[in-house]
Amino acid sequence: MAIANPSPKQLAQQSRKELFYTVFATLNRLEIDASPVNYELMYEIVSGNNPELREKFARLGKPIAAEELEALARAYLPHHFGKSIHDRSADRLQSELTTLKESLLTGQNSLSNYTNMLGQATGKISSADPRDMNAIRSQLQAIRHMTEVQHSASTQILDRVSNQISAVAAITSEVDEFERTKFTHLVTNLANRRGFNKKLAEIYGGEHYPDAVSLLLCNLLVLEPFEAKELIKVKEAILERLGFAVARVVQATDFAAWLERPQIGILVWMTAEAEIQKMADQIRKSALAAFDSRQAKMPVVAARFGCGTTYDAGTASELVGHAEKALQTATDTASDKVVFFSAGGAGDARKDWMLYRE
Structure with missing residues (x-):
């Protein structure tokens, strides 16, 4: 029975319930054992939290061999082992x-x-x-x-x-x-998606409302050419340099993660737009340096930034959603500046990102 004028909390609960059924239905359709590790692996794939995992899973042959499934789980869900x-x-x-x-x-x-x-x-x-x-x-x-x-x-x-x-x-x-x-992305040495979700849970899981925290998301529109298998070593070398560059930019009190898509997520304990813009400019320069090579012609780096703050977000999923909307605007308008979320465009319900709340 549909709920008239549902609250954001009710929408989130309904979304989690639907995702729960979708995950089990997918496991059943693919004849995969619904063990805890397989459930979480499929959750990551179905929810869209990990596009890289989703792509690798899609490339598996049918029927899916248990060994291949375990290899993916060991790579992306090491805590289960x-x-x-x-x-x-x-x-x-x-x-x-x-x-x-x-x-x-x-x-x-x-x-x-x-x-x-x-x-x-x-x-x-x-x-x-x-x-x-x-x-x-x-x-x-x-x-x-x-x-x-x-x-x-x-x-x-x-x-x-x-x-x-x-x-x-x-x-x-x-x-x-x-x-x-x-909780670490092994190539960039930044936090991974799991570590990012855990940090969000810490921010919103305390007794006090999170104050003056911004989420800066960044997309680098240059990694697609390096997805080919023969260029995997080149991509890993670039990612390693990017991770080092990003780690140098962020302050000790800040938190940086490699999220695959969008690639970079940075939680900063400030909301001053000028300072956040300065951080974005530094990341762009560092990305340019990471792709610079005298041995081969590298593509031009195009970095897009979107930012949301805890002032406009009552939940972690809202904070991520606001930053993603701002990032999409920056991508659509090809803006080199950080696009900051405006509360006037809010209101869409989003999936729950708090799978790893502790």
Whole structure:
């Protein structure tokens, strides 16, 4: 039953419900198991959140092989395959910590034995006849020998402990790196779509209304010629340089992501149009430099920018929608300037972007 004059929240709920049924219907039609990883993979494809994934999925042969589907999931949804990594890391960590504990106990026992023997030797010296220099000299030699043995044992134990601490640190670093790559676009080293959605959830998920945050979207209209398989290495090199260039432009407090389409999304904690325009100009110059090559003729870079602010957006999906509308206007009018969203043109309902709210 249709709802008369539905609210934006009701429209969003209806949109999510329709998308839910569409995803399961598509899985059923393609005879794909509706597992959590396959559901999220199909969600990304059907919703349009990840055009690159959608294109790669469309190129798969029919019927779709489970191995090809898993390869896509491992590339685009690595967090679903983290349990085995965490399990292996936990086992290795437990082993290293057990060995570390054994080394420390060995060191404690060695030091305790040395202390006891040192006490005994000292007692013999105290009770010896002061005129019996041979007995005193013998005990002093025994003390010197025990000290040398203890020093050697302590050095070995310290080396073992140091190596085990390094091994524990390496395991922790491996887990941290895995966690980082879940939200990172590996070629540009910027955040990926998942990281971008997570950041939006943080902005709108707090107790206070997000204040003075702008979303700047950018399309670079030059990447299409590099989609061919034989140019994939060239494209990756360009993307790596672009990611480095964008990271240099944004402030430490800002957040930059590579979204595939639109390619660049930057969340900045300001709304001053002049400053945002300055950032866009810097990104355009950096993009020009990234495509510059003396070995081959590169296409002219055309960058289009659209911007929306949290002042006009009550939800994350509205913020993204406003910025996308502004970006579309910039693209349609071939504007080199940032197009800022005007609330007068708002009102269209959009899909829910908050799949990764935590």
